[in-house]
Amino acid sequence: xxxxxxxxxxxxxxxxxxxxxxxxxxxxxxxxxxxxxxxxxxxxxxxxxxxxxxxxxxxxxxxxxxxxxxxxxxxxxxxxxxxxxxxxxxxxxxxxxxxxxxxxxxxxxxxxxxxxxxxxxxxxxxxxxxxxxxxxxxxxxxxxxxxxxxxxxxxxxxxxxxxxxxxxxxxxxxxxxxxxxxxxxxxxxxxxxxxxxxxxxxxxxxxxxxxxxxxxxxxxxxxxxxxxxxxxxxxxxxxxxxxxxxxxxxxxxxxxxxxxxxxxxxxxxxxxxxxxxxxxxxxxxxxxxxxxxxxxxxxxxxxxxxxxxxxxxxxxxxxxxxxxxxxxxxxxxxxxxxxxxxxxxxxxxxxxxxxxxxxxxxxxxxxxxxxxxxxxxxxxxxxxxxxxxxxxxxxxxxxxxxxxxxxxxxxxxxxxxxxxxxxxxxxxxxxxxxxxxxxxxxxxxxxxxxxxxxxxxxxxxxxxxxxxxxxxxxxxxxxxxxxxxxxxxxxxxxxxxxxxxxxxxxxxxxxxxxxxxxxxxxxxxxxxxxxxxxxxxxxxxxxxxxxxxxxxxxxxxxxxxxxxxxxxxxxxxxxxxxxxxxxxxxxxxxxxxxxxxxxxxxxxxxxxxxxxxxxxxxxxxxxxxxxxxxxxxxxxxxxxxxxxxxxxxxxxxxxxxxxxxxxxxxxxxxxxxxxx
Amino acid sequence: xxxxxxxxxxxxxxxxxxxxxxxxxxxxxxxxxxxxxxxxxxxxxxxxxxxxxxxxxxxxxxxxxxxxxxxxxxxxxxxxxxxxxxxxxxxxxxxxxxxxxxxxxxxxxxxxxxxxxxxxxxxxxxxxxxxxxxxxxxxxxxxxxxxxxxxxxxxxxxxxxxxxxxxxxxxxxxxxxxxxxxxxxxxxxxxxxxxxxxxxxxx
Numbered sequence: 001x002x003x004x005x006x007x008x009x010x011x012x013x014x015x016x017x018x019x020x021x022x023x024x025x026x027x028x029x030x031x032x033x034x035x036x037x038x039x040x041x042x043x044x045x046x047x048x049x050x051x052x053x054x055x056x057x058x059x060x061x062x063x064x065x066x067x068x069x070x071x072x073x074x075x076x077x078x079x080x081x082x083x084x085x086x087x088x089x090x091x092x093x094x095x096x097x098x099x100x101x102x103x104x105x106x107x108x109x110x111x112x113x114x115x116x117x118x119x120x121x122x123x124x125x126x127x128x129x130x131x132x133x134x135x136x137x138x139x140x141x142x143x144x145x146x147x148x149x150x151x152x153x154x155x156x157x158x159x160x161x162x163x164x165x166x167x168x169x170x171x172x173x174x175x176x177x178x179x180x181x182x183x184x185x186x187x188x189x190x191x192x193x194x195x196x197x198x199x200x201x202x203x204x205x206x207x208x209x210x211x212x213x214x215x216x217x218x219x220x221x222x223x224x225x226x227x228x229x230x231x232x233x234x235x236x237x238x239x240x241x242x243x244x245x246x247x248x249x250x251x252x253x254x255x256x257x258x259x260x261x262x263x264x265x266x267x268x269x270x271x272x273x274x275x276x277x278x279x280x281x282x283x284x285x286x287x288x289x290x291x292x293x294x295x296x297x298x299x300x301x302x303x304x305x306x307x308x309x310x311x312x313x314x315x316x317x318x319x320x321x322x323x324x325x326x327x328x329x330x331x332x333x334x335x336x337x338x339x340x341x342x343x344x345x346x347x348x349x350x351x352x353x354x355x356x357x358x359x360x361x362x363x364x365x366x367x368x369x370x371x372x373x374x375x376x377x378x379x380x381x382x383x384x385x386x387x388x389x390x391x392x393x394x395x396x397x398x399x400x401x402x403x404x405x406x407x408x409x410x411x412x413x414x415x416x417x418x419x420x421x422x423x424x425x426x427x428x429x430x431x432x433x434x435x436x437x438x439x440x441x442x443x444x445x446x447x448x449x450x451x452x453x454x455x456x457x458x459x460x461x462x463x464x465x466x467x468x469x470x471x472x473x474x475x476x477x478x479x480x481x482x483x484x485x486x487x488x489x490x491x492x493x494x495x496x497x498x499x500x501x502x503x504x505x506x507x508x509x510x511x512x513x514x515x516x517x518x519x520x521x522x523x524x525x526x527x528x529x530x531x532x533x534x535x536x537x538x539x540x541x542x543x544x545x546x547x548x549x550x551x552x553x554x555x556x557x558x559x560x561x562x563x564x565x566x567x568x569x570x571x572x573x574x575x576x577x578x579x580x581x582x583x584x585x586x587x588x589x590x591x592x593x594x595x596x597x598x599x600x601x602x603x604x605x606x607x608x609x610x611x612x613x614x615x616x617x618x619x620x621x622x623x624x625x626x627x628x629x630x631x632x633x634x635x636x637x638x639x640x641x642x643x644x645x646x647x648x649x650x651x652x653x654x655x656x657x658x659x660x661x662x663x664x665x666x667x668x669x670x671x672x673x674x675x676x
Numbered sequence: 677x678x679x680x681x682x683x684x685x686x687x688x689x690x691x692x693x694x695x696x697x698x699x700x701x702x703x704x705x706x707x708x709x710x711x712x713x714x715x716x717x718x719x720x721x722x723x724x725x726x727x728x729x730x731x732x733x734x735x736x737x738x739x740x741x742x743x744x745x746x747x748x749x750x751x752x753x754x755x756x757x758x759x760x761x762x763x764x765x766x767x768x769x770x771x772x773x774x775x776x777x778x779x780x781x782x783x784x785x786x787x788x789x790x791x792x793x794x795x796x797x798x799x800x801x802x803x804x805x806x807x808x809x810x811x812x813x814x815x816x817x818x819x820x821x822x823x824x825x826x827x828x829x830x831x832x833x834x835x836x837x838x839x840x841x842x843x844x845x846x847x848x849x850x851x852x853x854x855x856x857x858x859x860x861x862x863x864x865x866x867x868x869x870x871x872x873x874x875x876x877x878x879x
Contacts, residue, residue, distance in 0.1 A: 024692060040682070072682075075689060087699050091706065102706075111724045209693070214694060441721060442827035474823045507721050509834030512827070634735055 004412070006189045007631040013194060013402045021201050022248055028208065028243050033073040035235040037066060051566040077208065084207030085497075089200035092348065095547055096160035096192070097137060098305070099199075103294050105139035105162050105659055111439035115354055116168050122427075123176050124161055125500060127184050127269070129423035130415040132495070132660060132669040134502040136161050137186070140168065145280065147171065150303040151183040153190055158547040159187045166288055167305075169281055170346075172353045174601030178495045181266035186303075188266070188669065191258050196252070197318075202247040203299070209240025219576040245355075253462050255302035255319040260329060267330050271417040277331035277635060280306075282349075284323050284338035330401030402621035403589055412635075412663070422672060426496055433484045434497065444504030445481040445516055448541055451494060452485030452523040452534055453479070462525050470519040491654045492672065495661060498541060505541070506548050513549045517542060532579050533654065535616050536661035539623070544666060559629040562636065566604040568622035569637055570595070572662075574609040575619050576644045580655065592646030601636060614659050623665050634666045704851040711839040712773075715860055716830035719772035722863065725825045726765050726785075732821065733758045733792075736814045740795065743805035747798055754795050757788040773836060773860030786866045792818075829863050836860045 092098055097107075109116050121138060130219050136151070136159040144164035153159035161183050163176075171179065215233025267273050283290045283306050290306025307320040320326075327334050341349065357443040365513055411419070428434075437443030449467060454460045468476040489497060508516060524538050559565055577591040588608055595606040626637055641662060645655045663670040680793075737751050744751060761784040768777040796815070799805050809812045839860055851857075 080695065082697070083692075083695055087703070091703070094710075098710075101710060102696075106713075107717055107720075109720055109724060210698075211695065440724065440824055441827065441831055442824045445827075474826065478820060478823050481816075507828070507831060509718070509720070509831040510838075512831055512835050 004631040004635040006413070016255070017194070017197065017201075017250065017664070020063055020367050024205070024243065024246060024250075025078070028081070028205065028239060029074050029077045031239045031242075032077050032130075032236065033070055033206075035239065036073055036223075036232060038071055039231050039235065040069070053519060067216065080207050080211055081204040083204075083342045085200045085204030088203035089197075089661060092196045092200060093154075094550065095158030096151070097139070097158070097548075099141035099150075099152040099196075100137075100160050100162045101299055102289065103141060103162070103292075103296050103300060105141050108138045108140050109439070111436065117353070119173055120168050120176065121165060123173060123180050125176070126420060126423040126427060127149055127180050127415070127618070128499055129426060129496045130269070130419035131188060132415075132499075132670055132671045133159075133183060133184075133187065133222055133414065133500045137503055137506060138163070141294070143294075143313075144292055144294070146290050146292055146308075147283045147286060147306065148290040148292060148308055149179050149183055149305040150300065152188045152196065152303055153187070153299070154193050154196065155547070156187060156669060157544040159192065161187075164188060164292070169350045170286065172275075174270075174272060174275035175279035175282065176275075176351075178266055179279050181269040182262045182276065182305055183261040184269065185265035186258070189261065191256075191262070192303075194254065195300075197315065198251050198302065199299055202251060203245060205240060205243040205247050207240075208243060209237050211241050212236025212238070219360065225371060251302045252319045252399065256321050259320050259326070263326055263330055265414075267418070267516065270420060273330045277327050277334060280323055280327045281334075282341075284327075285341045285655055286346075308360055315617075320421075330371055353564035397399050411671045412638075412668050423496070426493060426672070427500070430489070430493065430497065430500070433482065434489070435500070437482055438497070438500040440504055441507035441512070442475070442478055445508070445519075446475065446482050447486060447497065447501045448505070448516075448538075449475075449479045449522065449523060450483050451498070452488075452520065453485070453486075453536060459526070463523055466522045466526050467519055470522050471515055473520075491657055494537070495540075495657055496672070502541070502544055505545055508549075510549055514546065517545075532575060532616075532619070533658050533661060535619070536658065536665060539620070540661055540664050546636075548595065558629055559625070559633065562598060562602040562633050563628060565626060565633070565637075566598075566602040566606050568625050569598050569602065570606045570609060571614055571618045571622040572626070572637070573606070573640060573644050574614045576658075577608065577647075578611055578649065579658075580645055584650070590644050593647045594642075594644035597640045597643060598636060623662070630667070634668055638666065638668060685687035695711060699846070700847075701851060704848045705855060707842060708839070708848060708855070708857050710853060711835065711842055712857065712860075715832060715835040715839050716772045718835045719769065719785045719863075720826070720830040722825060722832055723765065723823055726761075727827055729818065729821045729825065730758055730762045730765070732818050734813060736795075736811070736818065739808060739810050740799065740805060741803045743808070744798065749792070750794055750798055753791045754788075757791045760784045761788045771841075773858070775859070775861040778863055782862075782864050785863075789865055829865070833862050833864075836862055 018400065066406060100107075108121060110121060112118060112121065115138070120140075124305055125135050133156040134154075136153070139162040141162060141164045141203045145166040146164055147167045147170055149161065149163040149167055151159060151161050163179070167176065187194075212233045212235070215229050216237060217233070263276060266276050270276070270382060275464070290304070292304070292308040297304075301308050302319045304320075306323070307318065324336060328336075415423075421673050434447065437447050453463055463478070464476055467479065486497075505516070519543065520538050524534055562569070573591055573594045576594070577587045581587045581590050595608075598606055626634065629637075638659070641657060645659055660670045660672075712724055732760070733754065737755055740751060761781070764777070764781040764784040768774070768781040842848050843857055843859060
């Protein structure tokens with residue numbers, strides 16, 4: 001099952017959930033109706049027995065079926081559930097950071113000097129580069145000593161990864177990598193959106209119980225009057241809780257299945273079952289386990305890495321499979337023992353977890369030792385350069401070997417250990433000045449500006465003038481400072497650099513963001529010539545930042561067939577053909593290679609556009625429309641793109657990066673293309 | 677009146693408004709918390725850069741010491757101002773946005789910027805010092821860090837402003853009081869040239 005199928009499957013699972021939910025709401029309405037009918041029949045009967053005279057409006061209610069009552073109950077119940085779900089969904093629409101801060105998380109600064117935090121960020125950054133997604137914002141739950149983590153968000157753009165203080169301190173690098181791999185699998189498999197929907201729906205039902213509790217406390221003014229409201233409140237409370245109970249059952253069932261899948265994917269990414277199994281074993285041995293203290297944790301219980309709620313009463317309610325079952329599934333050789341960690345051992349384990357990381361970060365990687373260059377330890381970034389400061393020779397950027405068109409898409413959303421190792425080396429090869437810049441607001445802005453500056457000196461000068469006008473002289477100064485190193489970045493390291501800079505770019509204020517987007521627009525347009533890579537690069541940056549500054553963009557699927565998108569495919573493939581080839585006949589044949597893949601599915605003719613008929617604005621519209629198609633269509637389109645790019649037999653480094661950038665704008669993360 | 681109508685009235689009169697009030701309170705509270713977290717996070721970004729700056733200054737002074745023989749007072753003033761600012765930052769980092777702490781930091785940072793400006797002006801008189809590579813790279817680094825501080829400071833101030841606006845405007849101000857959302861203070865560093873502009877006093 002590849003990435004596209006998994007995405008489809010997650011979407012279908014959402015449909016089933018909606019059905020379950022509708023059925024559940026119908027049953028709730030029936031239950032509320034039954035209870036109110038019983039209560040009010042009783043009250044009415046007594047009411048009428050006391051007022052024999054002068055009340056002629058309606059006879060006492062004798063039957064249980066009363067259409068007007070039913071209408072009232074339906075409207076009331078639906079209103080409460082709809083309002084509740086709508087409210088929660090709106091709140092969660094702010095994306096993963098909303099969930100993280102709801103649970104008391106604080107963002108981990110990317111320029112942190114705490115070695116444990118550094119270890120965590122390194123692991124997350126490498127996993128992101130390896131799978132080709134922007135580095136998610138990392139949150140820490142500082143008061144939670146348990147070992148746990150979760151990923152939340154609607155898409156890769158607003159995804160956050162949150163870990164507890166306990167996991168950060170107690171787990172070794174390998175174990176942490178296993179946990180982070182598990183969370184990335186949730187991100188890549190589209191589980192997060194499903195989880196957020198579930199939270200919204202269950203909250204709506206919970207509101208019924210909340211209203212019930214409020215009604216329960218109402219007192220009638222005169223004691224002689226029989227007030228039915230408290231009774232109704234009690235009933236609503238009970239029905240609400242029963243509803244929530246069943247909602248949690250669904251939540252748990254979905255979650256258990258997803259957890260096994262995520263464990264398996266994590267092992268597939270890292271190919272190191274010992275890491276994940278070690279983390280799970282530590283949960284089993286540790287007195288805090290994976291249990292969370294925050295009272296809000298229950299709502300998000302289905303998102304966590306480990307069971308956050310303590311042992312459930314019975315298996316059906318468990319959001320996670322039992323730990324020993326999970327360990328056995330990935331590590332059949334496990335002896336099944338959890339020797340408890342004593343209090344005295346905990347600092348030892350923490351020290352060991354850190355020592356192992358520090359040894360690794362100081363030891364030169366095999367690539368570095370081959371080049372005979374010493375890596376600059378991260379800790380020295382914080383201190384002033386000594387007087388005899390010589391820039392240590394960085395290892396050159398590890399080059400991914402050329403690949404064939406068929407192989408490019410094979411690893412979408414599925415990084416392998418080779419990708420991870422490559423990512424680690426790539427990150428190490430990025431000059432420390434650029435790494436430091438990616439960690440903070442101004443630095444990451446200047447990184448993006450630097451990437452968009454032309455190599456041509458006259459154009460560059462014009463761009464710098466415009467940049468100074470759009471921002472400030474200081475920003476220009478910083479951009480120039482960083483430019484020599486940005487210019488030295490190899491083509492295949494540019495996208496990873498953008499991915500690394502994204503967390504830093506989220507540190508701007510909305511005002512600064514507006515300035516930033518204006519500046520980026522100016523830089524792209526002032527170039528004068530159409531550079532598709534430059535254009536797609538700015539599109540990626542904006543696409544991933546907009547959810548943060550302008551509210552989460554919810555990916556809506558609008559196209560289930562290729563036919564209405566035939567024109568967009570023609571624009572995209574024409575653009576790629578004109579960029580890759582010079583002579584007209586080569587352009588035509590390159591276009592043909594891709595278009596033939598789509599013609600049958602599109603049931604329409606896809607013709608090469610004349611050179612003057614395609615432009616960046618058209619490509620922009622085309623990409624926006626294509627991003628609203630179902631995953632399988634995206635796969636076909638990307639396949640066709642790969643064919644066009646590879647028409648001349650080889651895929652150049654820059655062409656692969658262009659392809660990866662296009663895939664990213666379509667929400668299909670492509671790992672760096674390396675031979676695995 | 678029928679039971680159904682009673683229920684509709686109960687729902688319309690009691691439940692729906694109650695629900696809206698409850699959701700509004702929760703929503704307003706959450707909004708304030710989110711905005712507060714944003715400016716606190718904004719301060720964390722400044723904090724990192726300020727610390728970097730405080731680390732650079734002793735090196736700068738150490739290098740300058742070898743050249744500047746006569747005006748030791750300026751160097752000592754820089755070190756004193758740096759220590760005061762570092763202490764103020766430690767306090768401000770504990771409660772970002774707190775009026776007293778931020779004012780103290782603003783004052784200390786303004787003083788530090790002023791003394792550093794004097795040191796730079798002084799170094800103009802020592803060509804050897806100006807030509808020293810360490811001094812050059814340190815000054816370069818210091819300017820860069822100051823640019824970063826300015827950027828992070830703008831982000832912080834913007835988020836403080838939007839937090840304060842929401843805190844003070846109706847209807848969120850009704851929530852801010854009972855839940856103890858204190859006003860946050862801006863972080864302003866006065867530029868030395870602005871400060872040293874001639875002032876006319878009539879008092």
